[in-house]
Amino acid sequence: MGIRDHSTAPRSPWQNAYAERLIGSIRRECLDRVVVTSEAQLRRILRRYADYYDRARTHRSLSKDCPVSRPFRTTGAISSAPVFGGLHHVCART
Structure with missing residues (x-):
C-alpha cells in the first residue's frame, strides 16, 4: 500500500x-463514560464505536x-435508536 511508519517527537501531539x-473523540464520546x-x-467497545463513527455519526467536514x-x-x-446503552442515539427516517 505504500504506507510507511514515521515517528513523531515525544510530547508533540500537533x-x-x-x-x-x-x-480525543473516542475518549470523550465513548471511553470516558x-x-x-x-x-x-x-x-x-472500539469495534462498535468504529461502526457508529463510520455509519451513523455525522461529520462537519462531510457536510453532516x-x-x-x-x-x-x-x-x-x-x-431514534440508542447506541452504547443510550450514550448516543442514531436517528433515521423510516
Whole structure:
C-alpha cells in the first residue's frame, strides 16, 4: 500500500493532529463514560464505536454526512435508536 511508519517527537501531539483528534473523540464520546474491565470488552467497545463513527455519526467536514454515505430521505417518520446503552442515539427516517 505504500504506507510507511514515521515517528513523531515525544510530547508533540500537533505533529499527528488527525490521530489525536480521533483519540480525543473516542475518549470523550465513548471511553470516558464506561468502565472497561478487560481487553476483550475494550475491543468490543472500539469495534462498535468504529461502526457508529463510520455509519451513523455525522461529520462537519462531510457536510453532516457519514464516511459511509447513506441515502438522503426527506419524507417518513423519524425514529431514534440508542447506541452504547443510550450514550448516543442514531436517528433515521423510516
